[in-house]
Amino acid sequence: MSKFIEKITKIVRFPLLLAGILILTGFFQYLLMMKDVRGEHYDLKLFQVSPDTIRSVKTVEDTEKTEKEREEAASEVEPVYTYSEEKGKNTISMLNTLFDDLIDRQKKVADTKEKERSKVLNEQIKSMQSDLAKITDNENKIELNEADLKLLLTSSESELKTAQQDLVKAVERQMSSPIREDRLMEARASVERTIRYSSTFPSKLQGVGIRIGRAALVVNETKDEKATKERMDLARASVDPTKILQGQIIVQEGQVIDRNIYRQLQLTGLLSDDASIKPKLGLGILILLQMLFFYASFAANKRKADTEKTRDVLITSLIYLLSIILMQILNLIDGEFDVIVGFLFPAAVAPLLLRILVSERAAILATIMLGLSAGVIFQEGYSTVIQMELALYMIISGLASVVFTRRIENRSKILTASFQVAGINVLFIAFYLLLTQSNYTWNELSFYLIAALFSAILSGALAIGSLPFIESGFGIISSFRLIELSNPNHPLLKKILMEAPGTYHHSLMVANLAEAACEAIGANGLLARVGCYYHDIGKTRRPGFFVENQMNGFNPHDQLPPDASSDIIIAHVEDGVKILEKHKMPREIIDVAQQHHGTTLVKFFYYKAKELDEKVEEEQFRYSGPKPQSKENAIICIADSVEAAVRSMKEPSAEKIRDLVHAIAQDKLMDGQLDECDLSIKELKIIEKVFCETLNGTFHSRIEYPKQDKA
Structure with missing residues (x-):
């Protein structure tokens, strides 16, 4: 896998590669989670018996029922009426005017001579007919025919006055009370009875009097349309919307689906014909946001090489998708139990792995994104959009694992961190159970306690079990593995210490230099340190041929020709690679041993050979390489030469060390x-600056203490 990553990063630029990997990750995540937002839909018909008890998956307003209830409330509002006292006064005034006019005309007819009376009477009748429209109005329309007028004008003055008084009293009595449209006929009948049974009303004028009285009465209390409408609107507004609540049972199993139930199923989108695309679009937006966060996080990392960043993205995507697959497997059995099975999910495994293999930032980001995904996956059909308690559980458990793995030095301590995470899980479960304010059985409480412990311990076990496979598959070496390899009790380090103690000390010194320099430029300091411990393992085959292991001033190279000595020196690289491969050491450590000399020239023996033969070829005295392929290996290459050179200096000073370090670094650079x-x-x-600071601290000047005389 590592070679494949190296090849592809040379072909495709990292931003495009990152986008492509995340697009594929988001696509597979969408396929895995699509069914979780599809929701339940039922193929039901009107008047069919429901095969299941169906609950509403969301809260919606029943607009039809709401409108019906509002209209019922409005219809129950009593109309607002306005009583007009003025109409009564106007009616009485009109009656008095009418009879005053009749009395005046009657006098004129009565005062006329007998022979002309008939003519004057006819003239008054015609005049009166035309004046009636002026005396009465459209509402108090009084119509009197010629016979009625003739009867009135031929009656005596006293008869007319008596009729006026009785008629005005009867009408006034009725008009003093409210008369609505529905009471008008009753009021007119009452006036008619008053006149008909009056002992004083002239009998011959009763008929015409009744007609005048009935016509004079009008409606004096009318409906106030504006006020009535305002009251009806207020009644409508006071009716709260009728809602179908989330989780509410719409129809019980075995119940007949009537029109009202069918309409509610349509409103909540539970019928197969009403399946909406909105939830799928919502899921797509959520996944898009998640992938954008991942993109921003990885794209912002400028300290790592493209190969390493690509490897990190692949590992993160793999662990992320495997976590979602595991959630889906667990979700298959979630509906079979009354408890929330999702609490069994090993929420800390992904953060643990990413914290160890990638970075703390990737672990935290993946924790939050997996929490959101879990909230969608485990949400129930009538719950909220996201199962918030599970989302928070995943996030808190994951963050706890990141915090507790900051100072872990070996794999065995992952289990210790798992128990710490278990404690956090138990506290969160307690928070959840207490906040719900529900009564739980002992079986339920036992399940949640076991789930909290099981989730954390399983996370640790899965992390420990899967680490070697991921490390091997992606060709990476974790900080845990490096820390384990740095243990002085490792068989190979003990081998160097026992067989080549000078080389062991040299390796420690080079490790200090390399680690400090790597950390200064953002490279992997721990990898450089551990690589230095093993970089000269090949010298254990012939330790006496290397100056740091020689004692008593004996140098076997003094007895050998230059080319043979050169071959022995160069061979320690190949010997070291073989030893490391035999012990199945990580590829990164083997690369350090193989590349720490690159293709440099063994100058001492080359120039010695050249003194004997001018035609000697330089390539014969060069290491076989390859040249350093990473920053760490390049730093080790320079540090190895610097440490050996400074150690051989008789009187090292800060200036001498600075010049020597610069010369060696430039020599490596110019040599390619x-x-x-x-x-x-x-x-x-x-x-160079870090090397100088470190070496000055190691080879500092010592104070010469005065010699004491012997007693």
Whole structure:
């Protein structure tokens, strides 16, 4: 896998590669989670018997029922009426005017001579007919025919006055009370009875009097349309919307689906014909946001090489998708139990792995995103959009695992961290159970307690079990593995210490230099340190041929020709690679041993050979390489030469060390040993500065104490 990653990063730029990996990750996540937002839909018909008890999956307003209830409330509102006292006064005034006019005309007819009376009477009748429209109005329309007028005008003055008084009293009595449209006929009948049974009303004028009285009465209390409408609107507004609540049972199993139930099923979108695309679009937006966060996080990392970043993205995507698959497997049995089975999910396994293999930032981000995904996956059909308690459980458990793995030095302590996470899980479960304010049985409480412990311990076990496979598959070495390899009790380190103690000490010194320089430029300092411990393991085959292991001033190279000595020196690289491969050491450690000399020239023996033969070939005295391929290996290459050179100095000073370090670094640069790694000139200067600071601290000047005389 590591070789494949190296090849693809050379072909495709990292931003495009990152986008492509995340698009595929988001696509597979969408396929895995699509069924979780599809919801339940039923193929039901009107008047069919329901096969299941169906609950509403959301809260919706029943607009039809709400409108019906509002209209019922409005219809029950009593109309607002307005009583007009003025109409009564106007009616009485009109009656008095009418009879006053009749009395005046009657006098004129009565005062006329007998022979002309008939003519005057006819003239008054005609005049009166035309004046009636002026005396009465449209509402109090009084119509009197010729016979009625003739009867009135031929009656005596006293008869007319008596009729006026009785008629005005009868009408006034009725008009003093409210008369609505529905009471008008009753009021007119009452006036008619009053006149008909009056002992004083002239009998011959009763008929015409009744007609005048009935016509005079009008409606004096009318409906106030504006006020009535306002009251009806207020009644409508006072009716709260009728809602179908989330989780509410719409129809029980075995119940007939009537029109009202069918309409509610339509409103809540539970019928197969009403399946909405909105939830699927919502899921797509959620996944898009998640992938954008991942993209921003990985794209912002400028400290790692593209190969390492690509590997990190692949590991994160793999662990992320495997976690979602595991959630889906657990979700298959979630509906079979009354408890929330999702609490069994090993929420800390993904953060643990990503914290160890990738970075703390990736672990935290994945924790939050998996929490959101879990909230959608485990949400129930009539619950909220996200199962919030499970989402929070995943996030808190994951964050706890990140915090508790910051100082872990070996794999065995992952289980210790798991027990710490278990404690956090138990506290969160307690918070959840207490906040719900429900009564739980002992079986339920036992399940949640066991789930909290099981989730954390399983997370640790899965992390420990899967780490070697992921490390092997992606060709990576975790900080845990490096820390384990740095243990002085490791068989190979004990081998170096026992067989080549000078080499062991040299390796420690080089490790200090390399680690400090790597950390200064953002490279992997721990990898550089551990790699230095093993970089000269090949010298254990012939330890006496290397100056740091020689004692008593004996040097076997004094007895050998230069080319043979050169071959022995160069062979320690190949010997070291074989030893490391035999012990199945990580590829990164083997690369350090293989590349720490690159293709440099063994100058001492080359120039010695050249003194004997001018035609000697330089390639014969060079290491076989390859040249350093990473920043860490390049730093180790320089540090190895610097440490050996400074150690051989008789009187090291800060200035001498600075000049020597710069000379060696420039020699490596000019010799092309740094051509195949991405080390910049700026970083090279930083490395030189760190080397000088570290070496000055090691080879500092010592105070000469005065010799004491012997007693």
